[in-house]
Structures are given as C-alpha cells and as structure tokens.
Amino acid sequence: MTTTKGGCYCGAVRYEIDGAPQAQIQCHCRECQYITGGHPNAIVIFPLAGFRWTKGEPANFARSDLERPVTRFFCPTCGTGLGTRSPARPDSMIIKVGTLDDPSQFKAQAAIFTIDKQPYHHLPEGVPAFERRPG
Ligand SMILES: [Zn+2]
Numbered sequence: 001m002t003t004t005k006g007g008c009y010c011g012a013v014r015y016e017i018d019g020a021p022q023a024q025i026q027c028h029c030r031e032c033q034y035i036t037g038g039h040p041n042a043i044v045i046f047p048l049a050g051f052r053w054t055k056g057e058p059a060n061f062a063r064s065d066l067e068r069p070v071t072r073f074f075c076p077t078c079g080t081g082l083g084t085r086s087p088a089r090p091d092s093m094i095i096k097v098g099t100l101d102d103p104s105q106f107k108a109q110a111a112i113f114t115i116d117k118q119p120y121h122h123l124p125e126g127v128p129a130f131e132r133r134p135g
C-alpha cells in the first residue's frame with residue numbers, strides 16, 4: 001500500500017495517508033479563491049480511514065453561519081491550509097496538493113464550480129469541467 005506524506009510550510013503539522021486517492025480535482029469556487037489567494041484550488045481526496053496527523057495539532061475552522069459548513073484544517077503557527085472535511089464526503093479527507101511532500105503527482109481529473117471561474121483562471125486541457133459538482 002502506498003503511503004502519502006505531507007505537511008505545512010513551517011513543518012509544525014505533518015500527516016500521512018495510506019491508500020490511493022479517490023479523486024483529484026481543481027476547484028474554482030469562490031470559497032477556494034479566498035483559501036488559495038485567488039487561483040483555483042488543487043485538491044486530492046483520500047479515504048478518511050487511511051488519514052492521520054503525525055506531528056503537531058492543526059487548528060480548524062467552520063463557518064457558523066452556514067447550514068452544512070466544511071471544516072478547514074490549518075497550521076496554527078504558519079497558517080498553511082492543509083485540508084478539509086466536507087459533509088458532502090463524510091468518509092474522505094480532502095488534501096491541498098501544495099502540502100504534499102511531492103505535489104508533482106497531482107493530475108486534475110475534473111474542474112468544478114467553473115460558475116465562479118475568474119478570467120485569469122485556466123482550465124486543464126482535455127479534463128471535464130462542471131459548473132458546480134458533477135451530477
Ligand atoms: Zn506550519
């Protein structure tokens with residue numbers, strides 16, 4: 001079984017994941033634009049069962065004004081956004097590609113929430129794009 005490792009910019013928070021990714025997605029939604037700084041978010045979705053924090057304790061945040069908010073995990077020291085748990089995918093851990101030790105392994109299988117796409121966002125060639133989530 002493959003083990004994927006990653007962590008934040010300062011190294012205070014680390015994680016490991018056993019098992020293969022369930023999906024690799026490029027998300028253009030407005031929320032992701034805040035989190036990434038403006039560009040689409042590159043995310044890899046892993047089975048939650050294979051995921052563990054191995055160093056440090058991430059801080060987390062969920063908006064209290066939303067009915068079904070996602071919970072975002074980030075390093076309390078350097079602020080790097082590491083991943084997300086979503087009520088839409090209760091058995092998954094959604095990892096931000098930039099926090100993988102080897103981010104080069106990312107290859108988007110779909111672009112989602114292109115309804116929020118900005119003029120300076122690029123869609124990967126030959127990859128299905130969806131206005132919201134795939135049906
Ligand atoms: Zn950090």
Ligand SMILES: [Zn+2]
Nearest residue numbers: 027028029032
């Ligand atoms: Zn998004």
